[in-house]
Amino acid sequence: MTSTTELQKIANQVRRDIIRMVHAVNSGHPGGSLGCTDFMTALYFEVMDHDPSNFSMEGKGEDVFYLSNGHISPLWYSILARNGYFDISELKTFRKLNSRLQGHPATEEGLPGIRIASGSLGQGMSAALGHALAKKLDSDNKIVYSLHGDGELQEGQIWEAALFGASRKIDNIIATVDYNGQQIDGPVQKVNDLGDLKAKWEAFGWITLEMNGHAFDDILKTMEKAKSMTGQGKPVIILMHTDMGHGVDYMQGTHEWHGKAPDDELAQKALEQLPETLGDY
Amino acid sequence: MNTYKVRDHKDTRSGYGAALLEIAKDNDQIVGLCADLTGSLKMGDFAKAYPERFFQSGISEANMMGVAAGMATAGKIPFPSTFANFGSGRVYDQIRQSIAYSNKNVKICVSHAGLTLGEDGATHQMLEDLGMMKMLPNMTVINPCDYTQTMQATKAAAEHYGPVYLRFGRPKMPVFIPEDMPFKIGEAIKLTQGNDVTIIATGHLVWPAIQAEQRLKEKGISAEVINIHTIKPLDTKAIVESVKKTHCVVTAEEHMLNGGLGESVAHTLAKNYPAPMEMIGVDDTFGESGKPDELMEKYGLTDKNIVEAALKVFHRK
Numbered sequence: 160m161t162s163t164t165e166l167q168k169i170a171n172q173v174r175r176d177i178i179r180m181v182h183a184v185n186s187g188h189p190g191g192s193l194g195c196t197d198f199m200t201a202l203y204f205e206v207m208d209h210d211p212s213n214f215s216m217e218g219k220g221e222d223v224f225y226l227s228n229g230h231i232s233p234l235w236y237s238i239l240a241r242n243g244y245f246d247i248s249e250l251k252t253f254r255k256l257n258s259r260l261q262g263h264p265a266t267e268e269g270l271p272g273i274r275i276a277s278g279s280l281g282q283g284m285s286a287a288l289g290h291a292l293a294k295k296l297d298s299d300n301k302i303v304y305s306l307h308g309d310g311e312l313q314e315g316q317i318w319e320a321a322l323f324g325a326s327r328k329i330d331n332i333i334a335t336v337d338y339n340g341q342q343i344d345g346p347v348q349k350v351n352d353l354g355d356l357k358a359k360w361e362a363f364g365w366i367t368l369e370m371n372g373h374a375f376d377d378i379l380k381t382m383e384k385a386k387s388m389t390g391q392g393k394p395v396i397i398l399m400h401t402d403m404g405h406g407v408d409y410m411q412g413t414h415e416w417h418g419k420a421p422d423d424e425l426a427q428k429a430l431e432q433l434p435e436t437l438g439d440y
Numbered sequence: 441m442n443t444y445k446v447r448d449h450k451d452t453r454s455g456y457g458a459a460l461l462e463i464a465k466d467n468d469q470i471v472g473l474c475a476d477l478t479g480s481l482k483m484g485d486f487a488k489a490y491p492e493r494f495f496q497s498g499i500s501e502a503n504m505m506g507v508a509a510g511m512a513t514a515g516k517i518p519f520p521s522t523f524a525n526f527g528s529g530r531v532y533d534q535i536r537q538s539i540a541y542s543n544k545n546v547k548i549c550v551s552h553a554g555l556t557l558g559e560d561g562a563t564h565q566m567l568e569d570l571g572m573m574k575m576l577p578n579m580t581v582i583n584p585c586d587y588t589q590t591m592q593a594t595k596a597a598a599e600h601y602g603p604v605y606l607r608f609g610r611p612k613m614p615v616f617i618p619e620d621m622p623f624k625i626g627e628a629i630k631l632t633q634g635n636d637v638t639i640i641a642t643g644h645l646v647w648p649a650i651q652a653e654q655r656l657k658e659k660g661i662s663a664e665v666i667n668i669h670t671i672k673p674l675d676t677k678a679i680v681e682s683v684k685k686t687h688c689v690v691t692a693e694e695h696m697l698n699g700g701l702g703e704s705v706a707h708t709l710a711k712n713y714p715a716p717m718e719m720i721g722v723d724d725t726f727g728e729s730g731k732p733d734e735l736m737e738k739y740g741l742t743d744k745n746i747v748e749a750a751l752k753v754f755h756r757k
Contacts, residue, residue, distance in 0.1 A: 216513060216515075217513070217514050217515040218513075218514070219514075219515070225510075265541065265542075266541075266542045266543060267541065267542075267543065274513045275509060275510070275513060275538055275542045275544070276537050276538065276541045276542045277537070278537065279533050279536075279537045281502075282502075282506050282533075282534055282537060282538050283506075284506070285502070285503045285504075285505070285506020285507050285509070285510065285534075285538070286506045286507070286509045286510035286513065286538055287510060288503075288506075288507055288510060289506065289507035289508060289509060289510020289511040289512075289513070289514070289518075290510040290511065290513055290514045291510075292495065292507065292510075292511060293471075293510070293511045293513075293514030293515065293516050294514060296471070296492070296493070296516070297514070297515075315502070316500075316502040316503055316506065316534070319500035319502055319503035320503045320506065320507075322498070322500065322503075323497065323498065323500060323503050323507065326498070327495075
């Protein structure tokens with residue numbers, strides 16, 4: 160078991176990677192990436208049962224993960240590299256010509272760890288449910304995980320998937336929502352209010368949990384609980400409370416850094432807040 | 441060659457249903473999905489025989505395409521099925537990102553394409569799908585011409601790795617493709633041998649093209665009828681070879697001229713062997729309610745129109 164101190168160390172380095180990656184190409188999405196760093200660190204380094212050294216598209220006998228909010232790709236790439244899916248040196252190719260690390264995740268270049276393209280929002284839950292159904296057909300009792308933005312929940316396809324998952328009793332999926340309350344044009348509540356999100360998911364027939372996305376003990380405890388609730392005839396979703404931009408003071412809690420890279424000075428300021436714990440790529 | 445008999449009248453969608461049932465027997469990775477149109481897509485027998493591999497998706501096509509993509513990721517061969525308008529334009533972005541760009545082994549099966557849908561009218565008469573689908577990298581696009589060819593195409597699609605768009609029609613149409621005629625994705629079929637004009641036809645326009653060939657023969661013109669069942673990848677070699685011999689060409693399809701097979705053929709010939717060309721198809725207009733035959737006549741998609749076009753293009757040589 161990875162200790163929370165160890166997870167914190169990894170998350171620190173991942174946050175450094177994110178800042179360095181988006182700064183290097185002056186583009187990308189740091190806000191959501193930083194906000195989901197603690198969750199993704201816990202998921203890949205502790206929660207999921209998977210084999211980074213032997214990636215297979217089908218993921219038979221393994222837990223698999225679908226990233227639906229594909230714009231937080233720098234986070235996913237850093238996690239995958241730090242977890243051993245590919246060499247960390249490849250992180251420097253992010254968003255550059257001929258790279259496997261596309262602006263939004265893609266399968267075309269064969270980057271280990273990526274199972275489907277995402278970026279156009281709202282599609283990942285359907286794919287995750289499809290994979291979960293296939294696992295059931297194959298009598299594979301592993302779990303399908305997915306991550307979604309809260310703004311993304313404004314897409315209609317999410318609610319088609321929500322209906323389908325419950326009506327089909329797909330109970331081997333644990334979806335998580337990055338509930339940071341921010342989207343490109345401002346607070347989600349102002350742009351297109353999601354209302355009582357917990358009540359909505361419960362009304363759709365999903366087991367709905369909540370957790371603090373910046374407290375490793377709560378993340379681990381809640382994920383354990385979620386796992387224990389699989390196999391009960393209902394899909395599981397976790398509303399994860401986060402701050403967009405968590406870990407960098409001037410990015411925290413605002414939508415301003417959703418899709419903007421820091422300049423030299425601000426990147427330096429961010430990196431000063433994020434000590435190098437595992438060695439930069 | 442040159443003589444085709446109408447053995448029966450059947451809808452191409454029934455060829456899909458029959459083939460799906462057959463291939464599912466030998467391949468347990470095949471799964472069927474349908475968005476509340478099981479009867480229309482002729483999936484009832486499959487659903488009954490393999491209930492654990494049939495997934496009723498309800499009226500939510502976007503989700504169905506995504507679920508199919510996820511199943512394919514896990515190694516299944518999903519056949520998500522619905523009407524052509526719901527299986528192309530309505531879910532273009534889902535197909536583009538989750539299936540085509542992600543190169544998933546998904547077979548998108550659509551029926552009730554084109555004007556021959558009939559009375560339901562323009563909302564459901566999808567005439568742009570081949571164009572949308574052929575523009576997607578990784579996508580194979582197949583538009584079979586009769587019941588027999590639809591069975592062959594369905595089986596071939598299951599064997600082929602990668603995304604495929606398969607298009608069927610609603611009404612009963614002549615069944616004339618011999619059961620022993622070889623079918624290979626991407627390979628055109630030369631249905632008649634001729635020297636004066638090439639007629640390139642797809643889908644429901646192939647039988648009228650054969651009839652046109654007969655009528656042209658009576659006028660002393662020998663037409664070479666080529667059936668393009670695979671819109672993409674296009675068999676450019678067969679097209680160029682034929683036109684090099686006949687020096688003129690007519691294309692015929694139940695689809696919008698913009699973005700259709702004719703446009704692909706024109707593209708090919710412009711690059712390789714420019715020749716006088718006429719195109720039969722729907723010309724930048726929506727359809728309307730009516731009987732299939734009435735609609736095909738009103739919108740100029742009959743054997744008579746093919747004959748006229750052939751004479752016109754023949755005299756332009």
